[in-house]
Amino acid sequence: MIKKRMIKTVTLFLAVMVLLTGCEKAPEAANDDGILRAKGGSDDAIEAVVNDEEEKMEAGEKTPGEIPTGSKAEETFSGGGTVNVTLGEGENRMRIEAEVKAAPEAVGTLIMQADSRLSGETLRSFLDPQGEVKDYTEELLAAEEAERKRVAEIDEKLGEGSSIVEIAGVGDGSTLALTDGNRKAVLVGKTGASFEDAFLQEKCRAVMQENVETEQELNVKDEKAGESSFSLQEAKALLMEKLSVLGIEDIHLTKAYFYGADDLSFYELQFCPVVDGLPVAYCFGQHDISRVYPNGLAWVSAEGVAEIGLWNCLMEQVSAGEEDTILGFDKVQELLRIYLKDGRLQCTEDIPFSTAELVYYVELKDGKLELSPVWGIYMDLEEYVDYCGQAERIDFVWTIHIDAVTGEILEVQ
Numbered sequence: 001m002i003k004k005r006m007i008k009t010v011t012l013f014l015a016v017m018v019l020l021t022g023c024e025k026a027p028e029a030a031n032d033d034g035i036l037r038a039k040g041g042s043d044d045a046i047e048a049v050v051n052d053e054e055e056k057m058e059a060g061e062k063t064p065g066e067i068p069t070g071s072k073a074e075e076t077f078s079g080g081g082t083v084n085v086t087l088g089e090g091e092n093r094m095r096i097e098a099e100v101k102a103a104p105e106a107v108g109t110l111i112m113q114a115d116s117r118l119s120g121e122t123l124r125s126f127l128d129p130q131g132e133v134k135d136y137t138e139e140l141l142a143a144e145e146a147e148r149k150r151v152a153e154i155d156e157k158l159g160e161g162s163s164i165v166e167i168a169g170v171g172d173g174s175t176l177a178l179t180d181g182n183r184k185a186v187l188v189g190k191t192g193a194s195f196e197d198a199f200l201q202e203k204c205r206a207v208m209q210e211n212v213e214t215e216q217e218l219n220v221k222d223e224k225a226g227e228s229s230f231s232l233q234e235a236k237a238l239l240m241e242k243l244s245v246l247g248i249e250d251i252h253l254t255k256a257y258f259y260g261a262d263d264l265s266f267y268e269l270q271f272c273p274v275v276d277g278l279p280v281a282y283c284f285g286q287h288d289i290s291r292v293y294p295n296g297l298a299w300v301s302a303e304g305v306a307e308i309g310l311w312n313c314l315m316e317q318v319s320a321g322e323e324d325t326i327l328g329f330d331k332v333q334e335l336l337r338i339y340l341k342d343g344r345l346q347c348t349e350d351i352p353f354s355t356a357e358l359v360y361y362v363e364l365k366d367g368k369l370e371l372s373p374v375w376g377i378y379m380d381l382e383e384y385v386d387y388c389g390q391a392e393r394i395d396f397v398w399t400i401h402i403d404a405v406t407g408e409i410l411e412v413q
Helices: 043-058 120-127 137-158 198-210 232-246 329-341 381-388
Strands: 029-032 035-038 081-089 092-100 110-114 175-179 183-188 192-197 251-260 265-275 295-301 304-311 315-320 352-365 368-379 399-403 409-412
Touching: 043 329, 081 329, 092 329, 120 175, 120 183, 120 192, 120 232, 137 175, 192 198, 198 251, 198 265, 198 295, 198 304, 232 251, 232 265, 232 295, 232 304, 329 368, 329 399, 352 399, 368 381
Parallel strands: 092 352
Antiparallel strands: 029 035, 081 092, 110 315, 110 368, 175 183, 183 192, 192 304, 251 265, 265 295, 295 304, 352 368, 368 399, 399 409
């Protein structure tokens, strides 16, 4: 099993990172009016699948956006269930074994920007100081500049190109950093933030070092996962109390690891924000720096939150487009069969796609983030890596994003 890359939150805001891997080449595509559209010889078949869904809508079988009398918003979601199916023919086949959550019948595209509502007072509340508060912004910026120079000098000595990589995102270029001597809170560009409780952080780090061989990866879909006295869901709730100060209403856990000791146990949580009930698409392992992946990391114990790192998570809605009908996952399976048949997807059935969910795909456009609904279909990254280490063929995909309105492939890895 691969080992995770542990992240120190504040140091990531130095923006000095090395690109470890790139994304696998996507299928041939065309750009039509700024929208990525997959090319192939099966366009008529794809159109037939999509139009069939639209005809049902016109016939009155579905009413997008209508909320049944006496219900809450979640009751507009329908169609969830267990999917256990093998698609494709011959050697090019894919297996899906996933619990598919109910999806809304219609979703619109959202335009988001850095959250202008965030202020120094917000950051102070996020810090939740235990003593006198000091502004150490200039010290942090000086440390960032010093780190940049240090890395640049190393690059020059090695005679190679710059290893400094700027992470794509939005923001107003501002930085504000506060500390009470033990805790630190940083707001970057009003779209990213970090928090550290040095005392608790050190205790967690000691536990991690002592128990690195016995770390437990948890099933984030299991509501009872984790320690009975302090469960994974309780850790998430504690984290949400702190994140709510920054205006984050909900998060979607993508990975969770448990570290336990007699005197302290804690969870390492990896997550992405939830916007209007849908998670934002996240990236496992591979990271194309031209893309924006809103994501977060946190260490949470029963004693409190030890650290948080947020990247492109703090967003303010600018506008919302007209809602479009969402393709049900049964239609997505029909589309996958077409893409397997015409070769736009190269898959293996040896590893199942264990996650299939409706998410918001994020694109950076004109300094703002455009969120559009897609179906994300994923293998477990660790299973994929293990398989690649043994298989002769490693050109198959393990991440698929399909436009939930048009049915076209947006991205594969």
